[in-house]
Amino acid sequence: MTEKACKECGRITEENECPVCRNNDLADSWGGTVLVMNPEDSEIAERLGVNTPGTYAVRTR
Numbered sequence: 609m610t611e612k613a614c615k616e617c618g619r620i621t622e623e624n625e626c627p628v629c630r631n632n633d634l635a636d637s638w639g640g641t642v643l644v645m646n647p648e649d650s651e652i653a654e655r656l657g658v659n660t661p662g663t664y665a666v667r668t669r
């Protein structure tokens with residue numbers, strides 16, 4: 609199983625496209641991950657521009 613990170617929103621996925629924004633431009637490497645449980649009151653979610661709970665990459669390239 610291979611995890612990839614969406615370059616648009618940073619979402620970590622095992623699919624070939626991002627389940628959040630349907631982007632298929634996925635990164636193989638990233639700086640770190642963050643688990644977003646409650647996007648509405650999460651500062652990091654706000655910073656990442658995330659509004660769906662899940663695991664996100666901090667930095668993609």
Ligand SMILES: [Zn+2]
Nearest residue numbers: 614617626629
């Ligand atoms: Zn995405």
